Amino acid sequence: MSEKLSEKEQGRQRTEIVTLGEFGLIEHLTRDFEPSHASTLRGVGDDAAVIGSPEGEVQLVSTDLLLEGVDFDLTYFPPKHLGYKAVTVGVSDILAMNGRPSQVMVSLGVSSKIPVEMLVEVYEGIRLACRELGVDLVGGDTKASVTGLVINVTAVGHAPRERVVYRDGARLNDLICITGNLGAAYMGLQLLQREKRALTGAPQSLRPEFEGYEYLLQRYLRPAARLDVVDMLAGEQIVPTSMIDLSDGLASDLLQNCKASRCGARIYLDRIPIARQTSAFAEEIHADPVVAALNGGEDHELLFTVPLEMRDTVARLGGIDIIGHITSPETGAFLVTPDGTEVQLQAQGFTA
Amino acid sequence: MSEKLSEKEQGRQRTEIVTLGEFGLIEHLTRDFEPSHASTLRGVGDDAAVIGSPEGEVQLVSTDLLLEGVDFDLTYFPPKHLGYKAVTVGVSDILAMNGRPSQVMVSLGVSSKIPVEMLVEVYEGIRLACRELGVDLVGGDTKASVTGLVINVTAVGHAPRERVVYRDGARLNDLICITGNLGAAYMGLQLLQREKRALTGAPQSLRPEFEGYEYLLQRYLRPAARLDVVDMLAGEQIVPTSMIDLSDGLASDLLQNCKASRCGARIYLDRIPIARQTSAFAEEIHADPVVAALNGGEDHELLFTVPLEMRDTVARLGGIDIIGHITSPETGAFLVTPDGTEVQLQAQGFTA
DSSP states (O other), X not given: XXXXXXXXXXXXXXXXXXXXXXXXXXXXXXXTOOOOOTTEXXXXXXXXXXXEOTTSEEEEEEEEEEEBTTXXXXXXXXXXXXXXXXXXXXXXXXXXXXXXXXEEEEEEEEOTTSOHHHHHHHHHHHHHHHHHHTOEEOOOOEEEOSSSOEEEEEEEEEEEXXXXXXXXXXXXXXXXEEESOSSXXXXXXXXXXXXXXXXXXXXXXXXOOOTTOHHHHHHHHSOOOOHHHHHHHHHTTOOOSEEXXXXXXXXXXHHHHHHHHTOEEEEEGGGSOOOHHHHHHHHHTTOOHHHHHHHOOOOOEEEEEEOGGGHHHHHHSTTEEEXXXXXXXXXXXXXXXXXXXXXXXXXXXXXX | OOSOTTOOSTTSOOOOGGGTHHHHHHHHHHTTOOOOOTTEEEOTTSSSEEEEOXXXXXXXXXXXXXXXXXXXXXXXXXXXXXXXXXXXXHHHHHHTTTOEEEEEEEEEEEOTTSOHHHHHHHHHHHHHHHHHHTOEEXXXXXXXXXXXXXXXXXXXXXXXXXXXXXXTTOOTTOEEEEESOSSHHHHHHHHHHHHHHHHTTSOTTOOOOOTTOHHHHHHHHSOOOOHHHHHHHHHTTOOOSEEEEESSOHHHHHHHHHHHHTOEEEEEGGGSOOOHHHHHHXXXXXXXXXXXXXXXXXXXXXXXXXXXXXXXXXHHSTTEEEEEEEEOGGGOEEEEOTTSOEEEOOOOOOOO
């Protein structure tokens, strides 16, 4: 390296991260990396990396970083749920490649203020998720942190090479399908934050009020990884043309898929699946549940596309909604309201 | 989960992490995890997980978390070196299994105070290390952090199943071998910390004084991953009986190996390889270079064991020192000084 150690930043250009946004930043940083290994079937830019072994079965590897104060707030996130959710988040990336998860590694950065009992609870949640999803915990790193709790999950999975689904395979007229319902996790977070504010400084005997909204809490604190969807697709011999984990919100994730597939999209507002509790709580706090579905994120449902001729097959499946279709790239990506108005979809990346 | 969300920690037992130490903590947390997949050949407890594919080639996966303020100090760690070192640290775990690294994934948690230019430099270092080590960057996660810079590296590698080397294969009378030299990285860190203290509040025109100690800085800031050693072992058709990455210091890492292999060890003080600059700087700051070698860590050299009858073969190899031998478990693990005194080896885990 030619750079002197004593060289300081002073006088250099300084670009704020917000000017690029999350996706722009990743693209900017990783643009010059060209894979050199034949086994690297897919690198940066999808839910997981695809690493090929000769006989047709490929390995899928993904990594996710969860940071206290950004991804979770320990004042209302029970440690057990946190461990559970960390595994879910990691495994969801493997599912989004149409793969089966098999192993996870969990690394923790822990400050001395965290007692061992709390970490034991985190691991109870990890154990529960591992058991439910049939994955093995195979390692990790545990070390001191001078700041908050840091969790990194690496998930490993596998799939027959011909069944791996990327983000870039959506084609004109493909149907856009969604599993489960959207916006519930975001509303769960809103509920927790509201109760945190209400109880700040209140006597300890006061308890937060979650009655009637237990589903929202569950969706935020203990989301399910949709292994059942991968099973169902396999059972019906459906290989989607593209798929993505809904972690950043429908708008942002659909745009990622469209960008990778070089296509446009039309989705219909009245077809977006929203749970009853999501609508009820949105009404209570004077919010729009569709905005929660579009921009809320953390639903960890799957968005996938299938060819138009599979409409009947997909419609027969339970728990899948067809919310729109793929269009040509020059038409852009829009949400169509019931009166026919088209609203352009906007990505909501991070704005650190 | 039966646990109520509103349940608070109050009244529960509270055990400080320091009472268990790093290794005790990991053991305590992961003791109930039993692998269920046939492909999980090795889980928690070695440098990397070993994931088997049917035809004899196995995948190796490891993950490492690097935290600002614990693992690096940005006031003296050039961002490019940091990116380089992150890859080295990850890849070293694959090498310690006698595997060949092929892919890495790097996740970053970045606060808004970090300019894009700094991240570009981190990625320049990542690129350089990837090129030198012949690995592909295949993904990662980039997100906002409200605290310091967080880096997680997941490394993927592979090896023929019969060539994978674990920590638990050391046998009675095996020779204990060390690549390179020890303690230099720790002394590099001491030097950087001394100059940081000296320059705190000093005029900007003042520059730190590193003359004559460039090697120590390089070993701390830009350590080499010993891919050459894995090549050399393959070339000589040597498969060590056990191997470990020297990241925590010779004492701690040898004890890990002894514990996994259920054996004792004797290492000889006068055979521990120490570089000239390490001794010189130790003398300058009135420190013992052997203590740096035993407890300093971050050397990222390899410790391995081979059967006694390979003494001549190993002695012929360049850059390998035989520093002792494996003994029966009940004799413990000791450092033998030139006058024959035996000093018990102590693990230096973290004390968060």
